[in-house]
Amino acid sequence: MLKRMLIIYNPVAGQRKFHKLMPVAEQILDEAGFDVTLIPTTEEEKSATAIAKQGVLDGFEIIIAAGGDGTVNDVVNGLMQASKQVVFGVLPVGTTNDFARALGMAKDPIEALQIIAAGEKIKVDVGQANGQYFINNAAGGKITEITYAVKESMKNKIGRLAYLVSGISLLPKLAPKQVRITYDTGVFEGEILLLFGALTNSVGGMEKLCPPAILNDGYMDLLVLKKVSPIKLLKLLASIKSGAHLQSEDVLYVKTKTATIECDTSLNISYDGVYGGETPYKLAVLPEKLTILAEATRIQHRLQK
CATH class of the missing domain: 2.60.200.40 (Tumour Suppressor Smad4)
Known part of the structure; x- marks a missing residue:
């Protein structure tokens, strides 16, 4: 049975890098056994947070943030506010990609996709501050x-x-x-x-x-x-x-x-x-x-x- 994966992507991050990557991303993840859904963020504040929360409710098992650190933060906040926990992933296509660097994620998006497709998991700490994460x-x-x-x-x-x-x-x-x-x-x-x-x-x-x-x-x-x-x-x-x-x-x-x-x-x-x-x-x-x-x-x- 295919695992349901939601990719929340920032369409303007990193000189619109994900748009160019999208067909390859779908192919790599489809071949690895994932049922992939793509949803772009919007100009509305914290749109990625709302999309992530809804994604958990809709039954996605894995939710990926494709963008920079701002997109990652918004998605993490949505996951932490959700009623249950799912597996998270980061596809670094932003400008600085601090968290992806710390995670040892490959700078090359194709290699990063292959790491995601491999499905290896670790647990990481999350910070909380005044109701935010x-x-x-x-x-x-x-x-x-x-x-x-x-x-x-x-x-x-x-x-x-x-x-x-x-x-x-x-x-x-x-x-x-x-x-x-x-x-x-x-x-x-x-x-x-x-x-x-x-x-x-x-x-x-x-x-x-x-x-x-x-x-x-x-x-x-x-x-x-x-x-x-x-x-x-x-x-x-x-x-x-x-x-x-x-x-x-x-x-x-x-x-x-x-x-x-x-x-x-x-x-x-x-x-x-x-x-x-x-x-x-x-x-x-x-x-x-x-x-x-x-x-x-x-x-x-x-x-x-």
Whole structure:
């Protein structure tokens, strides 16, 4: 009996990459024994979330997000809100594809489809924050706004350079925020430039930001960049490649199951690069909450044994 698979795809992601891939995708998955249905997202906010929830109700056994991190986040939210759990999959055809990188998913969409078709499964943690869900990271601070401020049209024109252009424009506005962060083993109070509650090692295309992050250990890696001068900031950014930033006195880095963030003024947060509101907010980890199609041998160093 064929397994019913729903592919929710973003028709404009990655320079409309999935449109070109669609006939090959159907062929590979049909030959692997899947009954495939394709549904595009729309311009309506959170359309992929609604489609995913309905897909569970309609009896699909596997639901795939074909797009970038925003599409992945929307689909995950739909699955987590559904009445029962189904198998999830990611086809990376977006601009940055952070979660797909952390998952060890092939960059080549054809190879990624073959991994999906193979049907190997792992369990991964899911983050929860103020009634919303994330699968890669929650991020706060002015500079993190670039992830949801960049227009789709710009990403389609110049790809990942769009984030660099927007990041440069935000640097003059990079003002510190006074916060109180409560985590499992302590409390931090002070001025910060940004923070991450990361479930994976890949943030903004940087796979060295939280290298110790494990996909299914029940913890998030809390990384907080304290207030520093522009020169120190540049040095810290340069040290990410070697991982030395984690030992800096200007960085708070701990593993925690929960974190509560409070701020005297507004502090925006994003979940997997999607705008998620302002403080206060509480982050929590739901251990191994989602079953996902992935090749474990490609990500062994990021999985709990």
